[in-house]
Amino acid sequence: MLLVTVRELAVDRHGQRAVDNLSCRLHPGELTAVVGPNGAGKSSLLQALAGVLPPARGRLEFGEQDASAIPAARRAQLCAYLPQAEMPAWSLAARDLVALGLLPWGKTPDRNARVLDALRQVDALGLANRPVTQLSGGELRRVQLARLLVGNAALIIGDEPTAALDIRHQLQLMQNFRQQADSGRTVVLALHDLGLAARYCDRVLLLEAGCLRASGSPLEVFTPDLIGAVYGVSCEFRWRDGVADFVPLEVL
Numbered sequence: 376m377l378l379v380t381v382r383e384l385a386v387d388r389h390g391q392r393a394v395d396n397l398s399c400r401l402h403p404g405e406l407t408a409v410v411g412p413n414g415a416g417k418s419s420l421l422q423a424l425a426g427v428l429p430p431a432r433g434r435l436e437f438g439e440q441d442a443s444a445i446p447a448a449r450r451a452q453l454c455a456y457l458p459q460a461e462m463p464a465w466s467l468a469a470r471d472l473v474a475l476g477l478l479p480w481g482k483t484p485d486r487n488a489r490v491l492d493a494l495r496q497v498d499a500l501g502l503a504n505r506p507v508t509q510l511s512g513g514e515l516r517r518v519q520l521a522r523l524l525v526g527n528a529a530l531i532i533g534d535e536p537t538a539a540l541d542i543r544h545q546l547q548l549m550q551n552f553r554q555q556a557d558s559g560r561t562v563v564l565a566l567h568d569l570g571l572a573a574r575y576c577d578r579v580l581l582l583e584a585g586c587l588r589a590s591g592s593p594l595e596v597f598t599p600d601l602i603g604a605v606y607g608v609s610c611e612f613r614w615r616d617g618v619a620d621f622v623p624l625e626v627l
């Protein structure tokens with residue numbers, strides 16, 4: 376169980392502020408969506424959480440601990456991160472790419488079984504022996520997702536994990552993230568699909584120009600006024616039993 380506290384975080388990219396004065400909490404047992412327009416700072420926030428980008432100001436706490444004081448090897452065990460776009464440089468078999476997710480744990484006796492189980496979770500067992508350089512975009516994404524899940528990290532960070540997936544695999548994946556959260560993990564995902572975010576997430580962080588414009592439950596954040604103002608579109612959310620259909624209408 377890992378509570379992540381973000382305090383007045385700023386992240387710079389090439390001297391430009393990409394995230395500014397952002398405070399929030401990511402709770403164990405919850406699925407948090409980070410949403411916002413292109414360039415709003417979603418990836419920069421996730422990279423700071425993953426330890427890929429250092430905070431320019433503020434701090435991250437994992438539980439009671441300052442995250443920057445946690446040794447890299449331990450942080451790698453705590454936190455699994457799927458970047459937005461990642462092309463494999465080597466022609467590994469899919470199962471070997473997934474096994475990289477177990478590296479922070481050293482020698483794992485049940486390595487093979489865990490790799491196959493992670494591939495099964497993303498419906499990619501049949502791809503286990505395929506070279507990753509020969510997979511379709513969506514197949515590769517699923518194999519990368521298996522690598523994200525295989526280590527059972529307490530904090531799971533996915534940057535647009537559903538991009539490139541067909542609708543069946545999008546739903547399957549979101550269900551899987553939901554289960555990860557329900558089993559006590561802290562899950563944070565950057566998502567462009569507001570319908571998926573509304574349906575599966577407990578909490579939404581809405582970013583605009585590097586700042587946190589709103590946070591709360593999907594019902595609180597996904598209002599036509601707020602989303603319309605931030606994205607510059609008119610839109611509707613049609614709620615039924617706590618589930619929303621998101622309908623973008625026109626560019627404002």
Ligand SMILES: Nc1ncnc2c1ncn2[C@@H]1O[C@H](COP(=O)(O)OP(=O)(O)OP(=O)(O)O)[C@@H](O)[C@H]1O
Nearest residue numbers: 388389392393411412413414415416417418419420
């Ligand atoms: N590698 C980089 N070098 C310099 N500036 C960058 C880099 N990556 C992103 N930025 C800038 O940082 C700001 C935040 O970008 P970021 O990628 O975090 O946004 P995002 O919300 O994830 O966008 P998208 O939805 O397009 O993925 C933007 O102004 C962007 O131009």
